[in-house]
Amino acid sequence: MDIDIDLVEKSCGFNNTGKDFPDIGNDPNFVFENDPLFSTVTLYDIDGNVINVNSWVECAHYVNGGWSSIVQTGYVGTSILLQITAVLYLGFGIYKYVNQKKQL
Amino acid sequence: MNKNIVLLSLLLIVIVIPFTLHDSNDSFDALVLSDTTVRNYQSTTCEISLSEFYLKNRTKELNIYFNNNDYADVNCYGKITGVDKVGNSYFVSIGTNSSANIILQSIIWFIAFMAIPKSKKFTKFSIIPVLILPFILILQFVGEERFYRNNNILFDNVIDVNNYYFLLTFLNLLLICAVFNELLTYRFNEIINYIPFLFLITGTYTGSNLNIYFILGALLGLHQITISALNSEKIFSYADYIYFVFSIFWVNNTSSSNYYFDTDKLRGFINSSSTTTSKIYWILMFYLFAKGIFYFLNQSRNSLNFSKIKNSFLITGSLVVIFGYFGASSPIINFFNMIFFGQNKRGMKVFSSIEGNTWRGFSPSAESIGEFFGFIIIFYLVFLLEKKIKLSFTDLLFFIPITYGLYRSNNFAVAVSIFVLVIFLYYKYYLTTSLKRFLSNKYTIITILLFFLGIGFYYLNNDYQYLSTELLYEATLHHDFFSFENNYKNYLSVEQKMIERDLKTLLALDDNYLKASSTYLMLVNVFTQSINIPLIPNIVAVLSIVSLYINRTEMWGIFIAKHNPDLLEGYFGYGPLQLNEYLFEHKIRLDVPKNELLGLFLPHSSLLDVLIFSGFAGLGLLIFVFLKTLKISLINYSTTKYLLIFLLINMLKSDSILYLNSFILLLFTYKLTKHQDIVETNS
Numbered sequence: 047m048d049i050d051i052d053l054v055e056k057s058c059g060f061n062n063t064g065k066d067f068p069d070i071g072n073d074p075n076f077v078f079e080n081d082p083l084f085s086t087v088t089l090y091d092i093d094g095n096v097i098n099v100n101s102w103v104e105c106a107h108y109v110n111g112g113w114s115s116i117v118q119t120g121y122v123g124t125s126i127l128l129q130i131t132a133v134l135y136l137g138f139g140i141y142k143y144v145n146q147k148k149q150l
Numbered sequence: 151m152n153k154n155i156v157l158l159s160l161l162l163i164v165i166v167i168p169f170t171l172h173d174s175n176d177s178f179d180a181l182v183l184s185d186t187t188v189r190n191y192q193s194t195t196c197e198i199s200l201s202e203f204y205l206k207n208r209t210k211e212l213n214i215y216f217n218n219n220d221y222a223d224v225n226c227y228g229k230i231t232g233v234d235k236v237g238n239s240y241f242v243s244i245g246t247n248s249s250a251n252i253i254l255q256s257i258i259w260f261i262a263f264m265a266i267p268k269s270k271k272f273t274k275f276s277i278i279p280v281l282i283l284p285f286i287l288i289l290q291f292v293g294e295e296r297f298y299r300n301n302n303i304l305f306d307n308v309i310d311v312n313n314y315y316f317l318l319t320f321l322n323l324l325l326i327c328a329v330f331n332e333l334l335t336y337r338f339n340e341i342i343n344y345i346p347f348l349f350l351i352t353g354t355y356t357g358s359n360l361n362i363y364f365i366l367g368a369l370l371g372l373h374q375i376t377i378s379a380l381n382s383e384k385i386f387s388y389a390d391y392i393y394f395v396f397s398i399f400w401v402n403n404t405s406s407s408n409y410y411f412d413t414d415k416l417r418g419f420i421n422s423s424s425t426t427t428s429k430i431y432w433i434l435m436f437y438l439f440a441k442g443i444f445y446f447l448n449q450s451r452n453s454l455n456f457s458k459i460k461n462s463f464l465i466t467g468s469l470v471v472i473f474g475y476f477g478a479s480s481p482i483i484n485f486f487n488m489i490f491f492g493q494n495k496r497g498m499k500v501f502s503s504i505e506g507n508t509w510r511g512f513s514p515s516a517e518s519i520g521e522f523f524g525f526i527i528i529f530y531l532v533f534l535l536e537k538k539i540k541l542s543f544t545d546l547l548f549f550i551p552i553t554y555g556l557y558r559s560n561n562f563a564v565a566v567s568i569f570v571l572v573i574f575l576y577y578k579y580y581l582t583t584s585l586k587r588f589l590s591n592k593y594t595i596i597t598i599l600l601f602f603l604g605i606g607f608y609y610l611n612n613d614y615q616y617l618s619t620e621l622l623y624e625a626t627l628h629h630d631f632f633s634f635e636n637n638y639k640n641y642l643s644v645e646q647k648m649i650e651r652d653l654k655t656l657l658a659l660d661d662n663y664l665k666a667s668s669t670y671l672m673l674v675n676v677f678t679q680s681i682n683i684p685l686i687p688n689i690v691a692v693l694s695i696v697s698l699y700i701n702r703t704e705m706w707g708i709f710i711a712k713h714n715p716d717l718l719e720g721y722f723g724y725g726p727l728q729l730n731e732y733l734f735e736h737k738i739r740l741d742v743p744k745n746e747l748l749g750l751f752l753p754h755s756s757l758l759d760v761l762i763f764s765g766f767a768g769l770g771l772l773i774f775v776f777l778k779t780l781k782i783s784l785i786n787y788s789t790t791k792y793l794l795i796f797l798l799i800n801m802l803k804s805d806s807i808l809y810l811n812s813f814i815l816l817l818f819t820y821k822l823t824k825h826q827d828i829v830e831t832n833s
Binding site: 085100130141 | 192193195196217219220221222223224225226231232234236241243247249250253257296299300301303304314315317318321322325328329332410412
């Protein structure tokens with residue numbers, strides 16, 4: 047089974063299992079084994095559904111089926127943190143100002 | 151209100167809030183965890199906060215482990231991102247986005263930093279290093295792409311104006327440097343008395359290969375350069391020029407292979423990738439860090455207050471034991487220990503040595519924390535006797551957890567070192583003059599020495615063949631010389647050649663010569679040389695005997711099999727904090743149980759670590775510097791020489807130099823010894 051390894055690695059990270067990607071196809075009985083060394087990845091589909099995957103193979107399977115970890119949430123997440131950082135800059139500025147005032 | 155109470159309350163608020171935030175009007179409620187509700191948690195991700203979950207599942211009957219999911223997005227921070235059942239345990243993943251961690255943990259540690267009292271003298275630092283350092287730090291995010299891509303969903307290394315991830319990271323690093331500059335102004339001279347707290351607050355950012363002390367050290371290094379430049383003083387010393395020459399070799403020798411090391415317990419103080427950018431980053435940062443630490447120790451040594459630092463040691467040692475115990479007993483505390491203290495590996499789950507290293511989390515290895523506990527005891531003993539400080543009841547109380555901590559660390563070498571030192575100090579301070587005179591008599595010393603030499607010679611003579619070859623034998627086993635599937639068959643084939651002392655034939659067989667590491671070839675050459683001076687043992691034989699007596703034969707054998715530098719790398723090493731080539735370049739088949747094959751095999755000697763980083767040239771220079779310091783301190787009878795000797799001896803058989811806090815402790819002790827020599831020589 048062909049997989050777009052670049053796309054998979056973008057969502058799932060690198061394949062550290064040392065095993066090749068198995069041919070799962072549409073087998074409904076295939077059971078994904080949990081990999082305790084794999085940090086759980088949350089994937090999203092185009093409809094906004096969410097799923098957690100617990101092994102690289104499982105993650106690769108879903109990404110190959112159109113799921114992704116990036117669905118615009120990355121941008122939202124970064125902007126939230128940028129806003130928090132801006133508040134911290136403001137807080138630091140006030141702290142410095144108060145400190146300078148105290149010294150005068 | 152007391153300043154420390156305010157800071158502590160602030161700390162609690164900062165750490166608790168991100169894990170309690172949730173939409174109380176949503177339809178997602180935390181459920182009692184069971185096999186049937188696991189699926190609910192799996193389909194309802196990033197909605198239920200840790201606090202909601204914990205309030206519903208506080209019972210001890212549930213075997214829960216809170217896993218940190220650093221990869222998760224920001225909207226999942228502090229919330230459940232998944233639950234899995236593995237065996238009888240439930241693995242509950244909590245979103246802990248790596249970028250958000252940089253913000254949260256910096257706030258926590260800066261608040262803790264503010265607890266250090268302001269000194270009367272204040273030092274004004276230039277803004278220039280604050281503006282330079284973030285540009286150097288951001289190099290890491292370019293060079294260690296594999297590490298960060300695996301650990302942060304937000305990671306994006308496309309050089310583009312719309313790359314907000316880089317902008318965010320840069321702004322945070324700039325703010326960290328600016329806040330440090332501000333805090334240092336009033337506390338620079340006081341920090342030295344709180345150095346032991348490095349062993350409690352490890353300072354490694356969760357999900358990043360960054361450590362706050364590493365940043366602080368580098369900032370101070372840049373400050374020193376700036377101050378020297380602004381005052382038109384000499385900026386670089388001979389040591390700097392030597393480092394620059396080494397750096398040229400290190401950068402030129404960067405491997406073209408794309409090795410990746412997940413950093414494991416060394417996170418925050420090791421290069422994860424073998425790219426040129428990351429190598430330049432670590433070479434530059436290590437230089438600035440070491441320069442900064444030396445600058446700091448030189449400038450603030452006069453502010454060292456032995457009573458304060460003694461208290462810091464006692465409090466830190468005790469708190470490591472107390473929080474380690476709580477972390478092992480409670481999964482939620484175990485989770486918060488990691489965030490709060492910046493542990494580079496999760497703390498032990500169960501309070502038993504079988505479960506891995508005791509005090510794991512607070513220390514990467516049981517050896518290094520054992521050395522720390524031992525250091526505290528020796529520090530106290532030495533100053534109790536030499537500085538005539540009074541032994542207080544409170545101090546005695548602190549020794550209960552510290553001694554227990556040492557006992558649980560199973561560090562036999564530290565226990566022996568303490569025992570020997572106690573005997574020495576007893577001899578020095580409490581023996582009667584006549585007995586002392588008798589023991590100091592040169593004939594008595596010669597008799598005792600001859601007695602021990604005789605015993606040693608007897609044992610060596612009886613088993614010399616075995617003792618002298620065991621190290622090479624172990625190294626041979628870890629090579630892929632005989633490619634039988636069966637390890638035992640390989641073992642017998644190697645054993646036969648070892649019995650015949652026929653290593654050269656073994657190397658000549660098949661393509662064994664190509665399979666052997668360069669270190670192994672060199673040692674075989676030295677061991678099988680034709681020149682044999684009677685009564686002078688071969689250096690490899692001596693190493694072998696030492697390794698057996700200190701239980702390092704297997705680890706050093708693995709090192710010999712793995713370490714495969716070319717000529718230049720042999721002389722200059724791979725560069726500071728570079729283990730990729732050592733770990734991955736030379737393929738060997740380790741003769742260890744299958745379940746251990748994926749483990750991290752470090753050399754188990756700080757000397758060997760230095761050899762990997764800086765080659766024979768660097769190792770030679772370092773030994774020269776330490777011997778010079780020790781020679782002067784032994785002549786001058788400086789008090790701290792015992793501490794330096796203790797650390798150096800123990801580091802011979804541990805990798806402690808690879809751990810940031812142990813490394814700083816060594817530099818601190820070295821500077822302390824050197825400084826005391828100057829003081830005592832002058833007086």
